[in-house]
Amino acid sequence: MVGIASADTAPIRLVVPFPPGGSTDIASRIIQPKLAELLDRNVIVENKPGAASQIASQYVARAKPDGNTLLVSFDTHAINPIVKSDLPYDTFKDFRGIAFALRFPLVIGASEATPGKNLKEFLAIAKNQPEKFSYGSTGAGSLNHLAAEDLKRQAKVEILHVPFGGGGPAVQAVLGNVVNFTMLSYAAMKTHIAAGKIKPLAVTGTTRLPDLPNTPTVQESGFPGYEAYSWIGIFAPAATPDDVANTLTTAFQKALNDSEVKGKLTALGFDVVGTDGPSVDKYTVEQYKRWDKFVKETGLSLTD
Numbered sequence: 001m002v003g004i005a006s007a008d009t010a011p012i013r014l015v016v017p018f019p020p021g022g023s024t025d026i027a028s029r030i031i032q033p034k035l036a037e038l039l040d041r042n043v044i045v046e047n048k049p050g051a052a053s054q055i056a057s058q059y060v061a062r063a064k065p066d067g068n069t070l071l072v073s074f075d076t077h078a079i080n081p082i083v084k085s086d087l088p089y090d091t092f093k094d095f096r097g098i099a100f101a102l103r104f105p106l107v108i109g110a111s112e113a114t115p116g117k118n119l120k121e122f123l124a125i126a127k128n129q130p131e132k133f134s135y136g137s138t139g140a141g142s143l144n145h146l147a148a149e150d151l152k153r154q155a156k157v158e159i160l161h162v163p164f165g166g167g168g169p170a171v172q173a174v175l176g177n178v179v180n181f182t183m184l185s186y187a188a189m190k191t192h193i194a195a196g197k198i199k200p201l202a203v204t205g206t207t208r209l210p211d212l213p214n215t216p217t218v219q220e221s222g223f224p225g226y227e228a229y230s231w232i233g234i235f236a237p238a239a240t241p242d243d244v245a246n247t248l249t250t251a252f253q254k255a256l257n258d259s260e261v262k263g264k265l266t267a268l269g270f271d272v273v274g275t276d277g278p279s280v281d282k283y284t285v286e287q288y289k290r291w292d293k294f295v296k297e298t299g300l301s302l303t304d
Helices: 023-039 051-061 076-083 119-127 143-155 167-175 186-194 242-256 259-267 277-298
Strands: 012-016 043-047 069-073 095-105 107-111 134-137 160-163 181-184 198-203 229-237 271-276
Touching: 012 023, 012 051, 023 043, 023 069, 023 095, 023 167, 023 186, 023 229, 023 242, 023 259, 051 069, 051 076, 051 095, 051 229, 069 076, 069 095, 076 143, 076 277, 095 186, 095 242, 095 277, 107 167, 107 186, 119 198, 134 143, 134 167, 143 160, 143 181, 143 277, 167 181, 167 186, 167 198, 186 198, 229 242, 229 277, 242 259, 242 271, 259 271, 271 277
Parallel strands: 012 043, 012 069, 134 160, 134 181
Antiparallel strands: 069 229, 095 229, 095 271, 107 181, 107 198
16 A cells, blocks of 8 residues: 555545546546555545636645645646636646656547548548538647647648537537537547447547557648647646655556556557656646647637
8 A cells, every 4th residue: 555644534536627528537537446445545536627627727726735636637737828828827836747647649530420431531521611511629729629720730621610618528519410520539439439420530649549450640641740649647736745746656656557457548549658747747848838839830719
């Protein structure tokens, strides 16, 4: 056991910034049982959706820094400072990284009614019908919004952006033919892809997914150099003591590398990173700089 303050009986809360059904929620619920076992504490997953993860982030930033309230961050953690200059917290000062948990490519998943068997075919059709087609994201300024806009720029096509409040709602919009496609983790769409209700057009990573051997990467679809990876990190309030943070880091690393947990995660397309707090803090800054540059170069609007 690597327990924290064994006299403390309060549960450790993994605060997820999105509704159930998205990547952060799915991953958190896979990790949670092993984490509870390792810490010898009750660990619960608490969904606090809204404002592209800003509600959950503010909540954790202001929580007591005792290791009992943790943010299961998404790529929006690095992008929100670009979207909103007056966040109710400071992304780079109000948190300390606990673990760089996961990284994963997105799958471009389309509705059955969307034309084309793959991304190349779909874009060829979309290019000749400006703004006839649409895609759903988890919110303006989210990674899947920026990644889709980067693809649109390279493909020189006009496709309407429709923001939703999380991965679950975006998937439902595809299933209901409200939008033509969305770009989410394989985990968020796996059951619908298996059932033939969502067709995978391409993968945004540099290699194909083992479960989708016939689905090309975006690079293979005619866009050399294109890649976009989503990621999940664990953060605590900045004032969390070193000993508490280090204990949590050890527990997350052990949980992520547990054979059963890792097997479930990799089967869903997640790449287990499992490194420490400083590494996820560094990655947050790198992602902020990358997408800040993209937004400034393109003049992309980040309002819903």
